[in-house]
Amino acid sequence: MVRGKVEMKRIENATSRQVTFSKRRNGVLKKAYELSVLCDAEVAVIIFSQKGRLYEFASSEMPKIMDRYRKCTIDANNNNTKFDRQLQLQQSRLEAESINKKMELMQLSHGKLLGYGLDNCSLDELQVLDAQLQRSLFQIRARKAQLYKEQIQQLQEKEKLLWEENRILSLKAAAKGGAATHGCRSSSSSLVDTQLSI
Structure with a gap:
């Protein structure tokens, strides 16, 4: 009997989900064991169930494999960081060269606008x-x-x-001149003359 293709999505029925978890967990652990024996590989598998139970398999001591894994990931991160730095440095150099060329062209153009270096112009x-x-x-x-x-x-x-x-x-x-004429005509005329001359 040929099995149909299983659709990869969460199983809604809790009982079916638990049965599938148990079967597939055992299958994964069995495959890990076979891989370690047949290929002489160091294998570690850690599985947590939905309820938080731990299932694990290790071809040798689990802490030893985990330490090795941590060391490898740290080395890989360091290598990636070095590679990223080298890339950034190379990009910075290219940008600096491009900016230098633009500055040289601008200086030449500025000099020509000022009338310098026109001998070589067509x-x-x-x-x-x-x-x-x-x-x-x-x-x-x-x-x-x-x-x-x-x-x-x-x-x-x-x-x-x-x-x-x-x-x-x-x-x-x-207005001041008119008010002063009512009081004293002779002094007001001189006052008006003085104000007008000022």
Whole structure:
């Protein structure tokens, strides 16, 4: 009789699950024993049931195998760490080289924009530089014009405020001059002259 393929998912029925656990646990332990005998391998199997019971098999002493396992995992982690560090170091070197090349190119380009090292440039390169400088000049002049416009607006607003202050002071002076004429005409006229001259 041929068995059908078992679907790999949790068995919902608790009794069936317990029976399957017992059978398969015994099968795993038996296979571990066979592997250790047939291949002269050190084998350790640890199984915890759902209720927390421990089932184990070891071809030699379990603590000795566990110590060996821990040592191997620590060594493997150290090797992985060394490999990761080497990879990071290599990537850092490549990035540094790339940045150095970019900096050299930028320095050359900057020097050409300042007019240095133009002897080796072809006509096409010089035309490209000329176009770049024209664009830069256009942007600089546009920004300069904008700043001038903003300054002119600020000065015009300031001028309006000063005219308004001057008008208010003139009205106050005229009002003081009018009040003084009711009391004494000769002294008030001199007072008005003095205020106006100030």
